[in-house]
Amino acid sequence: MRYISTRGQAPALSFEEVVLTGMASDGGLYVPETLPEFSKEELASMAGLSYAEIAFRVMKPFVNGEIDDDTFRRLVTEAYATFNHDAVVPLKQLDANHFLLEQFHGPTLAFKDVALQLLGRLLDHFLKKRGERAVIMGATSGDTGSAAIEGCRHCDNLDIFILHPHNRVSEVQRRQMTSVLANNVFNIAIEGNFDDAQAMVKASFANQDFLNGTRLVAVNSINWARIMAQIVYYIAAGVALGAPQREVSFCVPSANFGNVFAGYMAYKMGLPVKQFIIATNANDILHRTLAANDFSKKELAATLAPSMDIVVSSNFERLLFDAYDRDGGAVAALLERFQQEPTALADAPLAKLREKFASHSVDDATILEVIREAHHRTGEILDPHTATGYRAAERARVDTTTPVITLATAHPAKFAEAVVKAGFQGVPLPTHMDDLLEREERYTVLPAELSAVQRFVADNRR
Numbered sequence: 001m002r003y004i005s006t007r008g009q010a011p012a013l014s015f016e017e018v019v020l021t022g023m024a025s026d027g028g029l030y031v032p033e034t035l036p037e038f039s040k041e042e043l044a045s046m047a048g049l050s051y052a053e054i055a056f057r058v059m060k061p062f063v064n065g066e067i068d069d070d071t072f073r074r075l076v077t078e079a080y081a082t083f084n085h086d087a088v089v090p091l092k093q094l095d096a097n098h099f100l101l102e103q104f105h106g107p108t109l110a111f112k113d114v115a116l117q118l119l120g121r122l123l124d125h126f127l128k129k130r131g132e133r134a135v136i137m138g139a140t141s142g143d144t145g146s147a148a149i150e151g152c153r154h155c156d157n158l159d160i161f162i163l164h165p166h167n168r169v170s171e172v173q174r175r176q177m178t179s180v181l182a183n184n185v186f187n188i189a190i191e192g193n194f195d196d197a198q199a200m201v202k203a204s205f206a207n208q209d210f211l212n213g214t215r216l217v218a219v220n221s222i223n224w225a226r227i228m229a230q231i232v233y234y235i236a237a238g239v240a241l242g243a244p245q246r247e248v249s250f251c252v253p254s255a256n257f258g259n260v261f262a263g264y265m266a267y268k269m270g271l272p273v274k275q276f277i278i279a280t281n282a283n284d285i286l287h288r289t290l291a292a293n294d295f296s297k298k299e300l301a302a303t304l305a306p307s308m309d310i311v312v313s314s315n316f317e318r319l320l321f322d323a324y325d326r327d328g329g330a331v332a333a334l335l336e337r338f339q340q341e342p343t344a345l346a347d348a349p350l351a352k353l354r355e356k357f358a359s360h361s362v363d364d365a366t367i368l369e370v371i372r373e374a375h376h377r378t379g380e381i382l383d384p385h386t387a388t389g390y391r392a393a394e395r396a397r398v399d400t401t402t403p404v405i406t407l408a409t410a411h412p413a414k415f416a417e418a419v420v421k422a423g424f425q426g427v428p429l430p431t432h433m434d435d436l437l438e439r440e441e442r443y444t445v446l447p448a449e450l451s452a453v454q455r456f457v458a459d460n461r462r
């Protein structure tokens with residue numbers, strides 16, 4: 001299997017190369033040239049297997065023999081042994097046909113752990129094999145950062161630089177990153193928003209001269225391995241609820257679009273999915289695009305679901321590539337226009353997207369209302385991101401007979417502000433984080449200027 005760019009101009013890469021890269025040299029994102037497909041029998045045979053075994057079977061075709069089976073199985077098994085639930089991402093039934101997929105049982109309490117526990121191990125494996133070192137630059141609106149640090153900090157061949165928007169992540173999120181005092185971990189608080197941070201990371205991939213030849217690696221979902229590992233839980237959840245004999249729908253709190261895009265990949269690989277519902281907070285570009293063909297930037301708003309405070313959504317590009325029948329030139333032209341002015345999708349690709357995707361946007365007042373309502377109905381305290389999904393699943397599902405699985409993307413203890421504003425006392429952190437609020441922190445505040453950030457990275461990498 002080879003990986004090609006969504007903009008059609010960059011060289012195709014192997015799995016190892018794609019894991020060790022970030023963006024494609026033409027500014028696009030890598031996707032598999034062809035997707036593996038699972039037969040009904042293969043899907044049915046996954047029901048009842050351990051999460052690690054399903055993960056091994058789903059990801060093996062992407063790895064393409066570049067890691068031997070025993071080693072890959074070991075990396076996968078070790079990655080998922082770090083979760084504190086046997087099912088890794090357990091399903092919880094809320095009512096007759098609405099389920100939560102709890103994605104917060106990993107070390108940092110958000111869905112990012114699922115992919116980053118594996119990505120850290122893959123990077124370590126490939127870098128050791130090559131005898132190379134690398135620099136990681138990642139942008140976070142709160143969750144990717146700590147999951148990346150937790151997944152990669154034990155790799156001595158990696159220096160990790162994580163950019164978060166200053167004062168725009170929750171206290172728990174910030175401390176999860178900044179209290180890791182390892183000598184290969186650097187947290188940068190950017191005086192700007194997530195889009196500024198992500199733009200600087202992407203610009204650093206586009207021109208890596210500041211690193212004088214050291215390899216730059218991505219931990220954000222621009223890295224294909226992030227998407228690959230996220231495909232697994234869609235298949236695991238689907239077969240647990242009766243796929244391939246019955247269809248399921250998924251409702252996904254969305255922003256950078258890596259999570260729901262992984263679900264779409266699972267569908268293209270054979271999982272029968274009736275509908276994907278995209279839930280957004282007030283930063284509603286994905287909803288505006290699908291509902292009103294308004295593909296335009298609006299000022300980024302700070303909301304009670306801060307991890308979804310994103311306007312420029314990276315992985316939407318991967319979906320556009322598919323919707324535009326893999327015409328890299330058309331995707332490049334559309335995205336260049338999008339950076340300059342309000343734009344719209346062409347009719348045919350939009351119609352194609354609307355066949356499978358629906359969307360709903362949820363403002364802050366509604367997030368609080370949903371947290372209270374869901375607690376009243378189900379006894380669960382939802383985190384504010386999951387709350388957007390809970391409401392969107394109810395409002396945007398095409399029918400109530402197909403089971404809908406809402407992805408519970410984070411643990412409510414990470415978002416005390418929303419939980420307390422909704423009228424609850426707060427949710428305790430798990431015991432391994434008991435003393436998080438007392439731990440020493442270390443981070444550097446920098447202006448949202450590329451040269452300042454690149455100088456910091458160049459000066460501090462080991």
Ligand SMILES: Cc1ncc(COP(=O)(O)O)c(C=O)c1O
Binds near residue numbers: 110144253308410
């Ligand atoms: C808790 C949480 N929910 C939802 C999202 C949105 O996921 P995605 O960016 O993959 O669309 C994020 C981060 O992006 C997140 O951290």
Ligand SMILES: N[C@@H](CCOP(=O)(O)O)C(=O)O
Binds near residue numbers: 139144145221255307
């Ligand atoms: N919500 C994310 C933003 C970055 O998304 P990614 O999936 O591309 O890493 C975060 O919490 O950092």
